Amino acid sequence: MAAQSVLGIDLGSNAIKIVELVKRGNNLVLSSLGSIPTPPRGLMSDVPLDEQAVIDVLMKLLKEMKVNSRGVHASLPESAVFTRVIDLPNLTEKELSSSIKWEAEQYIPLPIDKVNIDYAILSRSNEANSMRVLLIAAPLTLIEKYTRIFEAANLDILSLETDAVASSRIIPKSLPEKSNELILNIGAGTSIIGIVKDKSLIFVRTVAAAGESFTRTIADELGFSPSQAEEYKRTYGLNRDSLEGKIFTTLSPSIRQLMEEVKKVIVYFNGQYPQEKLTTILLSGGSVRMPGLVSYVASETSLDTQVVNPFENISYNAAQKTMIESNASYFTVAVGLCIKEWI
Ligand SMILES: Nc1ncnc2c1ncn2[C@@H]1O[C@H](COP(=O)(O)OP(=O)(O)OP(=O)(O)O)[C@@H](O)[C@H]1O
Ligand SMILES: [Mg+2]
Known part of the structure; x- marks a missing residue:
């Protein structure tokens, strides 16, 4: 019998990310991966037409990826x-x-x-x-909605958990078995701040300072259209030397707000576990590609700051490599969901 493959599906507010994995012997192998923009009103809306739009793009992506699996581990939006x-x-x-x-x-x-x-x-x-x-x-209304969406896409839900629980499975091999990390997933509508202690998630908080609000700030403050603002954000981000630091200065209040929350979580951890040390920040989510972001987080917190690679223990082919290399951490939640199958 052929090994059974499964899907990890992250229905983000900005994009749907899917990873399909199969276990061959002791190896996890990537069968397929893909992403597609979430329809604008998408998951926030309770209108049946908007729900149908999500189902349609989900099915489109599954078809494009030529997935063989029906079983899916999926996540609920943390916020x-x-x-x-x-x-x-x-x-x-x-x-x-x-x-x-x-x-x-x-x-x-x-x-x-x-x-x-x-x-x-x-x-x-x-x-x-x-x-x-x-x-x-x-x-329950959220669970019912997700159940409807996956059933309509002809998938079987194997499990539903949160984005943070899924992300907490992606800990770099280089870190010791007993260690404490802060996970920071900066998505579109939400940033998730979590603490993983000895491989278990022990704390989660969400904040609205994330990709969408960064773009909106640039558009509002500098009078750009949303798409221009998005382009400026992606091109200059937190780079202090570009455009005389104009984009950096505009983004500063939102980024500082996010960093204040991160620091509060670090203070919480130190208060709760005075004998322990939080050593590392693990970054994921689409917004970590913003220029200058990683070094900004590192310098603000003085902690080792890494962008996670959820494919570290997974084999993939040359074509998939191109897709992964530029954007591995984008798939952190989807991979974290999928590997649940074998834990
Ligand atoms: N190069 C880049 N520079 C800055 N931001 C980027 C870049 N590439 C993508 N982004 C941002 O990443 C965000 C999308 O990330 P992601 O797919 O993790 O969000 P999501 O999972 O759909 O949203 P959420 O988790 O909030 O529901 C968008 O706001 C987008 O602007
Ligand atoms: Mg997300």
């Missing part, structure tokens, strides 16, 4: 999901599973019967008789 770290009295697994819904109620700004709850025990302290739990609550 629409509530992720909190909560401290509870020490409970057994069984006690926790029966009480989590009621415990969760006070932390979630939605009626508890309108969300799907997922959780992971992060740590236990016998001295304090307490446990720390990562709580993830996804609105």
Whole structure:
């Protein structure tokens, strides 16, 4: 029997990214990958026509990629999901599973019967008789919408998780087994800041300072059309020496806002885990290609800053290499979703 391939699908607000992987022996092999712009109103809209537009482009991309798989691991947009770290009295697994819904109620700004709850025990302290739990609550309407979209595209959902959970699987081989990283995915509508401790996601926060707001700021402040602003952003970004630093200066408040949030998360980690060290920032998402961004993040945080390559442990052919090389980290969420199959 041929090895079973699976899909990882990241339905971003700006682009749909798909990765198809298969396991041959001990090797993960890239069967296909691709991306396509998300229709403008896309996932934010509740209008059936807009949902159909998403289904249409998803099916178009699957066809172009000639995928063989039906099974898909997909992600829910981080900004629409509530992720909190909560401290509870020490409970057994069984006690926790029966009480989590009621415990969760006070932390979630939605009626508890309108969300799907997922959780992971992060740590236990016998001295304090307490446990720390990562709580993830996804609105049922969102899950239903995603289920409709994938079913209409003739796919079977194997799992749904969040962008941050998927990204947290992509840790460079060079980092030690026990290490703590800050993951920063700068997309279009949202930037996701997460902490991964010893390979587990332990904290997530989202901020709206991301690609779209960067472009909008340039358009508004300098009077460019959105497409001109996008081009300026991609060409000059945070480069202080181009155009007399005009684009850099315009982008500065948004970037500073993002960096303030990153620094708050670092302070949170240091406060919660005073014996531990956060060593590395792992960047992903389309906006990390903005000129000057990586060195800006590195200099603001004084931490080792790397753009992740989610294909580090995956074999691919020469044609795929061209597509990956320029833009590997763009597919971080999609690869993180897909490799779930073999973990
Ligand atoms: N070279 C570049 N320089 C700056 N920004 C870029 C560059 N290439 C892409 N981007 C930005 O990356 C963003 C898209 O990234 P990505 O595909 O990660 O977002 P998304 O996953 O669709 O969105 P979200 O995660 O917010 O839903 C866009 O805002 C785009 O402007
Ligand atoms: Mg994204």
